[in-house]
Amino acid sequence: MIKDLITRNRSYRRFDESVKISVEQILNWIELARLSASGRNAQPLKYAVVTKSVNCAKIFPFLGWAGYLNDWKGPAEGERPVAYIAVIKDRTISENHYCDDGIAMHSILLGAVEEGFGGCMIGSINKAKVAKVLNLDEKQELLWIIALGKPAEKVVVEEAENGKIKYWRDERGVHHVPKRSIDEIVLMKD
Incomplete structure (x- = not known):
């Protein structure tokens, strides 16, 4: 069962934009991250949830999509993510997040895959621009973006x-x- 989930948990980069994800579903997946292991149990990660299409559209241009696919600029209209989770380190809790980010993102994505959705962990981000869209302060460090949706590939x-x-x-x-x-x-x- 876990092998099946892990095998289905791919880096999906094209989605069916007509299929939405509710905030409640995303919160359930973040709950999996909350319950996962954390270095020193410090739990320094926070999660900004973006589901409104107007806000997703503001984030999209600041993301890099597939380094090995040089001729592909990312998903076209109709194939873009319907939600994002920004993974943020809260520096007031800790300056070090150890490997918490990888554990948390994997837990989130396994939850999404179990429900028929998928995503992509994105590290190629214009962090300053996305931080501005998300209204983050200097104590909140943007680490990653998880793009989410119903896989269309x-x-x-x-x-x-x-x-x-x-x-x-x-x-x-x-x-x-x-x-x-x-x-x-x-x-x-x-």
């Missing part, structure tokens, strides 16, 4: 060949994600 995981791990799209628009083999990533020390 097929993403397949496949074995990497000859160390080629760059994702790519075929002529049908299927997104291919090569993964290294288990033998390549496990170092047995017995």
